[in-house]
Amino acid sequence: MTETLGGSGAAPAPAAPTPTRAAVFAWSLWDWGSAAFNAVVTTFVFTVYLTGDAFGNEDTVAAQLGWALSIAGFLIAVLAPVTGARSDSSGRRKFWLGVNTFIVVGLTFAMFFVQASPDYLLLGLFLVAAGNVFFELAGVSYNAMLAQVSTPRTIGKVSGFGWGMGYIGGIVLLLIVYFGFINPEVGLFGVTSENGLAVRVTMLISAAWFGLFALPVLLRVPEYRAPDAAKRAKVGFLRSYVDLGHDVARLWKTNRQVVYFLLASAIFRDGLAGVFTFGGVLASSAFGFSPGEVIIFAIAANVVAGIATITVGVLDDRLGAKPVIVTALIGLIVSGSLVFLLHDGGQIVFWTAGLALCLFVGPAQSASRTFLARIIPAGREGEVFGLYATTGRAASFLAPTAFALMVTIFGATYWGILGIMLVLFIGLLLLLPVKAKQNQMG
Incomplete structure (x- = not known):
């Protein structure tokens, strides 16, 4: 693809x-x-x-x-x-x-x-x-x-x-x-x-x-050299925002799927960030890990995520980034749900289901980057990846809010897992209609 x-x-x-x-x-x-x-x-x-x-x-x-x-x-x-x-x-x-x-x-x-x-x-x-x-x-x-x-x-x-x-x-x-x-x-x-x-x-x-x-x-x-089509007259910093507004409007008219993907990825990437942000909190407060055990788990998690990410990168080139992202998000939701449902099993549950979850985090992040890189017009990589960072930050309140809300309502830290899984699920639903192959639009 x-x-x-x-x-x-x-x-x-x-x-x-x-x-x-x-x-x-x-x-x-x-x-x-x-x-x-x-x-x-x-x-x-x-x-x-x-x-x-x-x-x-x-x-x-x-x-x-x-x-x-x-x-x-x-x-x-x-x-x-x-x-x-x-x-x-x-x-x-x-x-x-x-x-x-x-x-x-x-x-x-x-x-x-x-x-x-x-x-x-x-x-x-x-x-x-x-x-x-x-x-x-x-x-x-x-x-x-x-x-x-x-x-x-x-x-x-x-x-x-x-x-x-x-x-x-x-x-x-x-x-x-x-x-x-x-x-x-x-x-x-x-x-x-x-x-x-x-x-x-x-x-x-x-x-x-x-x-x-x-x-x-x-x-x-x-050093990068901008193609002639991407070169522009130098303008002041504030004027750059006016130009950015015109660029976003043009992107919406000519390459709307990029905008759709930026929205979907902002949400599921915030869910991915939530996995990292609250993983240590969950390990210590819900599963009884000591600070040293949290670092040991982090090392093991990085091993699993690193191997999976490098390996799946080859499939990304063969199948396309979207199937990789969709599969990874489904794997994350299933693994995270198992951590929640089996939480009474103690540390062994976090070690097994938590490491299974780590199999999917890196591939989702990497494939998200390649999906966007493949569909950006030549010479606009920095601009669109800037929007990628911006949309991600614009949605960065979702996972913390969902986590805190679930913990507040149900009174136990492990309920926060469901909040993060909900954010990932919404991101997955928004991603499914996004077309990987773009059509030229006048």
Whole structure:
């Protein structure tokens, strides 16, 4: 099944040289390095540290973290499509990937200074929120580069390989920080947990990890050059929003299926984010995992997700992205429902059904990226992936709200699983009518 997009009157893009394996590998190492922010900062280490009782009432601090991330989400929604479009027209996609990546590296490094005291809570919240903003902006450029390092025949395999590298990078880094600093009473270099030092040193390692593995894509992948059809006159930043409005209107007229997919993917991707966001909470509060056991589960989950994502990337190229996404969403809903229905079975249920759920998360994320990459008009990758980030952020309240609502109504944390599954189910229903093969529209 081929996924293409026709545009009205667009000049054909010049034939690009076949990407080399070295370029693909260099590109994928950014995903590997980004696990430092995804897995360590936002999911399993720094945010867990920041919401601990050393910073105040845990429920209050968790709410404050939610508000900080909400503000970050709003800024991403406002900035992502315009910055993406400007990188398309300026031909400086790799430049902005580098700038935003190393801002994230600097912010992660600064987390070392967040001591275990309420006096440092505001600094910690600011660093996490700002890091999220610049990480998402870097991700817009990175995703847009997918077309530069793949061909129509290999885009699924390349995307799956990159996403899988991210999971594997997360495994390696979590193993290093867990056994080197978090778990021992006295870790490497005599580091202890006093005043949060183990976590703070972990942030230094994470910053160095991301910075190091971001270098290959910047050094080995050529800078993007906008095709003539995509070049525009330079305009001011505010004028870019006017141009964006015209672009979205044109997209609705000429390539409506892209808009439909952006809507559907915004919802099911928020469900996927909910799986990560609340997985650790569910493991600890509903299934009795200790903090150390949560990290061990996270390592195992990354192994399963990484292998599945790389493997399914090949099927993406053969079958098309939509069948992969639909199958993955169904698998997620079934696995998540089993976690809910069998919750009385204890940790063995979470280990089995939870790991089964991880089989489907990565393939759904990777295939969502390739579906969109295949149907974007040449020269508009940054703009449309900016909209991809924006729509995702616009729906980012759904899974947390559904989770909280179910827990509030029924009074037990495990009910929140159903809230996340509901979001995934709605996203699946909206995806089913979306056509993978686009027709040209005048």
